[in-house]
Amino acid sequence: ALPPLPARLLALLGLHPGPDVTALVVAAMAQVRVGDAQRALDALTAANLLSVNEPGRYGAHDLVRVYMRTLAAELPAAGRHEATGRMLDYYLHCADLADGRLPVTRGSSVRVAPEHVPVEVPKLTGSAEAIAWLDAEQGNIIAAAELAAAPGSDPKWLVHAWQLPYTLSRFLWMRADRATWLRTTEAALEAATTLGDPEARFVMLFNLGIALAQFQRMDESLARHREALEVARASGDVNAQARALTTVADMLQFLGRVDESEASYREALEVSRAAGSRWAEANAHHNLGLLHLASRRYDEAKAWLRAAVTMYREVGEQCGESTCHTDLAMVLLESGEGAEAVTSARTALSVASAAASPYHQAMAHDRLATVFDRQGLPGAVAHWQRALALFTELGAPESDQVRARLARARATTSV
Incomplete structure (x- = not known):
């Protein structure tokens, strides 16, 4: 025995x-x-x-x-309930700790406050340890969220049912695990809606809009972001309004509705400043830079993007900073500033490496390869090989485009 x-x-x-x-x-x-x-x-x-x-x-x-x-x-039923609740609280508390160590700024300020804070928790002193812990615990966190949302569960566990996926969302975005992100976010939105919590509903509508965009489901994404904007306006949350206005503009731009997109970006910028959200302001600058890049207004694009880089750095948003440098490299390349484009792309890779984000590293390698290739410089093939390896490992759809670029480059050079 x-x-x-x-x-x-x-x-x-x-x-x-x-x-x-x-x-x-x-x-x-x-x-x-x-x-x-x-x-x-x-x-x-x-x-x-x-x-x-x-x-x-x-x-x-x-x-x-x-x-x-x-x-x-x-x-005994009471014992089962107590142990299950403490298990849910453990994963929520620790996932929130790990999420807070990631090199991605939290756009929303969700208060995660489990009833029972565990006495002993894993040592998560930096982003590398946080990522390793989330890698190991991802399956348990998702299973815990599904249990919390299951029929017959304690209604108060609906908070866990949406907050557990929330604490996992930035990690899944960094890992480019789009299918898991979409599935868990849809379930979290259902829990938030059942709970009747406007903040929870905004966060999960916003995240669902982003997840849908990763699958190129832009009309659906736009609809979810507009719903999120309505929720934010009804609650009077100006920071949430700024975020939703930005993502509405993103989708409008993708759908070719440029004038509507620019108007939404500029409104987002005004609201961000009023809210005092440096992160949202950086995001608005970044997207206005991309809008000007698309219309070949390179000088204006550089100004917007350089301002965004500074703001991202101020708030410690390394993934945003890396992406912005990647975009700035393309603006510089298009405007004939080849050496500066190389520098910007290399900075993007350095920042992405510091952030321990393989997805952003892959983006930077892809951009470096493009910058080298367009200028006839050696090294393009090596960077596309690295980008392809990273995108493939992540299961990211970008791997198909990079594979095609790599094949073309190999056909014309042996470098």
Whole structure:
């Protein structure tokens, strides 16, 4: 027979919806010290009830999972509810901590305040550790959100059902995991709507609009962003209005409605300044720069983009700064400033590397290759190879375009 604590934890593990566990989440569920949870997990492993998937992470075979769920069903209802709530709170608190360490500025200021803050949490001192933790826990976070939204769950867990995907959204964007992002955001919007929380509904409408755009579903994206703008105006949130006006303008520009797009960008800029949101102001400058690039007004485009770079740097938005340098490199290339274009593209790559964002690194490599190729300089093939490798690893649709550019370059040069 198992000792008391391992036996108790085996039953509690039947409540956990994800693929694996750590001593930290088990300690939170059982309200025991992490060291005690660790020793109990090791005892269950020694009894061949758990297996070590990788150091510090424990899983179970399907038959054992069925057995654990049977044991969990025999626990008192109050105990099941308490342990499940603490598990949801653990993932929400830790995912929020990790999200706050990412090199992507939070456009919204959602208050994440779980009822039970775990006593012991993973050490997440920087972006690299945060990304590694989110990589490892992504499946558990999504499973926890789905459990929170499931029929029959405590209605107060609807907050977890939308906030867990919210805390994961920037990570999924950085990883270019578009399918997962879209699926989790749609579920989160449903939870936010059921909850009747205007702030939650705005955030998830906004995120859904961005996710839809990644699939080139621009008309649907525009509709979601306009819904978000209506919610923001109804609540009087000027910062949210600025964000929604910017993304409405983005979609209008893509759809070729340039005059409407510019008007929306300029309104976003005015609202951003009124709200005192430097991030939103940077975003508006960036997008006005792109609008001027598209209309070949290069001097104006450079001015807007350079201002945006400065603002992104001020607020620590490394991914935005990298993207802006990538766009500025194209403006400089088009205006005949080849050396400056190389410098800007290299800066984009440096900033993306510092941000530990493979997607933005791939974008910078692609732009560097274009800058080299257009000027007949060596190195284009190597940068397109690197961009293709990164985009392919991420499963990003940009890989097809880069593959075609690489093939053309290889046909004309051996460099």
